[in-house]
Amino acid sequence: MTDEKTRLGELRDEIDSLDQQIMQLISARAKCAQEVANVKMAANPGQDVFFYRPEREAQVLRRIKEQNPGPLPAEEMARLFREIMSACLALEKPMHIAFLGPLGTFTQAAALKHFGHSVISVPLPAIDAVFREVESGAAQYGVVPVENSTEGMVNHTLDMFISSPLKICGEVQLRIHHHLLVSPKHKDQDITRIYSHQQSFAQCRQWLDTHRYGIERITVSSNAEAARRAAEEPGSAAIAGDMAAELYGLEKLSNSIEDRPDNTTRFLIIGREEVPASGQDKSSVLVSMRNKPGALYAVLEPFHRHGISLTRIETRPSPSGTWAYVFYIDFEGHVEDEQVKKVLSEIDQEAVELKRLGSYPIGVL
Numbered sequence: 001m002t003d004e005k006t007r008l009g010e011l012r013d014e015i016d017s018l019d020q021q022i023m024q025l026i027s028a029r030a031k032c033a034q035e036v037a038n039v040k041m042a043a044n045p046g047q048d049v050f051f052y053r054p055e056r057e058a059q060v061l062r063r064i065k066e067q068n069p070g071p072l073p074a075e076e077m078a079r080l081f082r083e084i085m086s087a088c089l090a091l092e093k094p095m096h097i098a099f100l101g102p103l104g105t106f107t108q109a110a111a112l113k114h115f116g117h118s119v120i121s122v123p124l125p126a127i128d129a130v131f132r133e134v135e136s137g138a139a140q141y142g143v144v145p146v147e148n149s150t151e152g153m154v155n156h157t158l159d160m161f162i163s164s165p166l167k168i169c170g171e172v173q174l175r176i177h178h179h180l181l182v183s184p185k186h187k188d189q190d191i192t193r194i195y196s197h198q199q200s201f202a203q204c205r206q207w208l209d210t211h212r213y214g215i216e217r218i219t220v221s222s223n224a225e226a227a228r229r230a231a232e233e234p235g236s237a238a239i240a241g242d243m244a245a246e247l248y249g250l251e252k253l254s255n256s257i258e259d260r261p262d263n264t265t266r267f268l269i270i271g272r273e274e275v276p277a278s279g280q281d282k283s284s285v286l287v288s289m290r291n292k293p294g295a296l297y298a299v300l301e302p303f304h305r306h307g308i309s310l311t312r313i314e315t316r317p318s319p320s321g322t323w324a325y326v327f328y329i330d331f332e333g334h335v336e337d338e339q340v341k342k343v344l345s346e347i348d349q350e351a352v353e354l355k356r357l358g359s360y361p362i363g364v365l
């Protein structure tokens with residue numbers, strides 16, 4: 001045997017033995033999770049038991065990232081543990097996650113990034129349908145887009161919180177890479193039209209003007225729908241992401257064509273219960289103010305005085321009347337923190353309405 005073959009044999013024996021140990025350890029971990037489920041059920045007999053614990057998952061993933069010894073990057077190690085926890089949770093209770101569909105959208109990619117692949121993902125045609133599915137209890141959680149770094153806020157999602165009783169339980173950010181996709185069956189034909197979602201066209205405008213000027217752009221309801229059409233229609237292409245490309249068997253004619261290299265979308269996880277503090281949290285509130293001078297100042301000043309960082313403030317017209325406004329505010333901290341309690345009680349005295357939309361772990365992955 002050559003030296004190479006001997007060494008390779010030794011290393012592969014070592015890998016086999018490590019795999020055996022990893023498998024034993026993952027199985028032991030899964031048994032622990034099953035036992036955790038029994039404890040949760042015994043503590044809440046006859047009630048809706050919330051098996052998924054976002055604050056605990058965030059703590060586990062943060063610890064893995066901090067203690068990762070390498071050579072695998074911390075992100076990669078966290079991703080592996082994300083999947084292990086997802087499988088453990090599925091043993092406790094298979095979870096239904098509603099998302100803005102159809103299959104193959106960036107929202108589905110965000111849902112799988114956040115929950116791992118052991119969930120049952122349920123595509124729905126509109127943002128309000130995702131809210132309804134979770135409100136009715138048909139799905140335990142929902143995933144909806146809330147803002148894009150190039151295109152701004154998704155107003156429909158913000159407006160849903162005015163009337164919905166749901167809570168924000170988490171957030172996840174996804175780097176959005178758009179590709180120009182064609183079917184391998186039709187790739188030798190000239191492209192006469194490009195399908196995509198209106199937001200994706202906006203995110204790739206400069207690239208399209210430079211590289212595909214004059215080709216008809218047809219707006220459809222989602223990137224996945226664009227990919228479906230490109231798969232079927234000769235002479236057509238789609239702008240969509242990896243999941244849609246894979247789902248419809250499309251090839252990339254041009255890779256990552258988004259105008260801004262940091263193009264990122266933030267998604268919210270919506271559910272029916274409040275999330276305890278994880279140690280690194282964010283909160284969202286909705287404040288409705290009387291339309292008088294200094295209204296915005298009255299909302300913001302307490303945050304400044306109590307040293308709480310705002311991460312976003314957005315204004316939307318109030319559904320209750322012309323020229324009245326609702327402020328959506330995201331800030332660092334948890335509603336159970338003493339400083340946050342003080343800020344919110346001060347705002348409560350000034351506001352027509354203060355609605356706590358939820359406190360949740362800052363996205364880890």
Ligand SMILES: O=C(O)C(=O)C[C@]1(C(=O)O)C=C[C@@H](O)C=C1
Pocket residue numbers: 033036037051052053054056057060084085086088089092
């Ligand atoms: O710690 C728990 O409460 C568990 O259910 C265990 C576990 C895990 O696998 O670590 C699984 C699901 C929860 O969402 C959080 C953590």
